[in-house]
Amino acid sequence: MSNPKVSVIVPIYNAEAFLVPCIKSVLTQTLEDIEVLLIDDGSSDSSAVICRHFMQQDARVTVINKENEGVSATRNLGLTWARGEYIAFLDADDTLIEQALEVLVQTLEEKQVDAVFANYFYHYNEKKIYRGPRIPGGIYPVTEIRSQLIDDGTLSGILFGSVGAALYKKELIDQHHIRFQEEVALNEDGLFNVMYLLQSSSCCYLSDQHIYGYRKAIESVTSRFQPNKNFDSATIAIDRYCQPISQELFLEQQLRRRRVSISLWQALNICSEENPASYRMTIRQLKELFGHQELQGCFPYMEEEKMNRYKRFYYQLIKKRRTHIFYLMTRFLLPTASRLVKR
Incomplete structure (x- = not known):
């Protein structure tokens, strides 16, 4: 049995309210050659029951149950289990548009890059608000964007701050032992992207492709x-990881x-x-x-x-x-x- 094209890692913790549309959005992708890793991080609600239901209905679904350790440890377990050529992440209260994975895979293979980052939109109850681009869309050698990866000075944080709406090469992740830092509770996504991109040659940003839906309640x-x-844990980890190439990164400035x-x-x-x-x-x-x-x-x-x-x-x-x-x-x-x- 050949390995799937994409492994979609879904960390789950007490997500029963939105889990069904989340999983359905993956299983109805136009790209069918996928595996879906539903990793229940010790939920106390009906999340595990929902996961088992989908596993019984679709052979592409694998359910993994574990004790509660947090989202980073849960995603890391998914990386260990994943068999796909490429890796995608989806949070349990979010959704993908139907063509999301097809767009990401096609772009990565046609453009011959190491990662693809698309754009996303926010579900504010019944409204959709589309995120504006951080940089113009296109292909970027990593050396060209190093000086703004961590912070570009516009109060926007890490350039690619989310692992949603993105596609990564499993081979590159394994080769460089890239994992989510479990001691980092804020900006762990962005830190993962910094670590990944610093081991990459190039990436593509699809500024006008809003393929990932974040669910937000209308509240302040x-x-x-x-x-x-803890706002500082990611900064400490970034500083430690990036010191060997601090001059190329303009690390102090960032x-x-x-x-x-x-x-x-x-x-x-x-x-x-x-x-x-x-x-x-x-x-x-x-x-x-x-x-x-x-x-x-x-x-x-x-x-x-x-x-x-x-x-x-x-x-x-x-x-x-x-x-x-x-x-x-x-x-x-x-x-x-x-x-x-x-x-």
């Missing part, structure tokens, strides 16, 4: 306060830019409606964040003229330490502004 970023959210991007994410988190801190304490936290000496030294590395108007506005609030305006903007003009800032 402020409703998802996480007091212990990490300084990332420091500003992280400060924006931290500030949005601080301003959450669920943050129990008083108004006075929240302002004090913002002042401490915006006034940090290390942050102040990072502003000259930013590319303000390339930011969209929403990010430019927030950037100016951080740079000028306008804590009260930042708080009021985030609390009372969300969700619209924050969604545009975070994309």
Whole structure:
């Protein structure tokens, strides 16, 4: 029995609400030569039952049950099990358009690149919002985009920050032992892409192909306060991994830019409606964040003229330490502004 063309790895944890449309979107792909690895990360809902149902209905489906360890460990297990020539990832509450895998495979093979990144859209309940391109579509030698892989100075974070809407070569992943870093809880997708691309020659970006649907509820970023959210773990891992080629990457410049991007994410988190801190304490936290000496030294590395108007506005609030305006903007003009800032 020959190996499938694509292994689709789906990490699952308590995803019963959206799991059926997710799995159906894979099994109805126009590219049929696939295997679907449904990896249940210790769910306590009916996710495992749903997975078994699909495995009984379609021989391409394999169900793997494991104890709860988190999404990175779950994806890594999928990489160990995968038999496909290529690897694709899909989260359990997201979907693919019918032609997604066909488009990715055809592009990778025709363009002779090591990875393909397409674009995606957001399901906001009944609405679809299409993500704008980070860079123009086309083929890129990795040496050409190294200086913006980690942060391009526009408050947008890692250039390819998601493993959804992407296709990778299994051979390259195995050859260089590329895995998700299980100690990194934020930006683990982007870190994987940085590690993969630094072992690649070229990639293709399909800026106008929105093939992957992220499911988002219409709610403000402020409703998802996480007091212990670790914004620095990915930066530490990136620094450690990239040091051997730091000069070619302009690593110091990119990490300084990332420091500003992280400060924006931290500030949005601080301003959450669920943050129990008083108004006075929240302002004090913002002042401490915006006034940090290390942050102040990072502003000259930013590319303000390339930011969209929403990010430019927030950037100016951080740079000028306008804590009260930042708080009021985030609390009372969300969700619209924050969604545009975070994309």
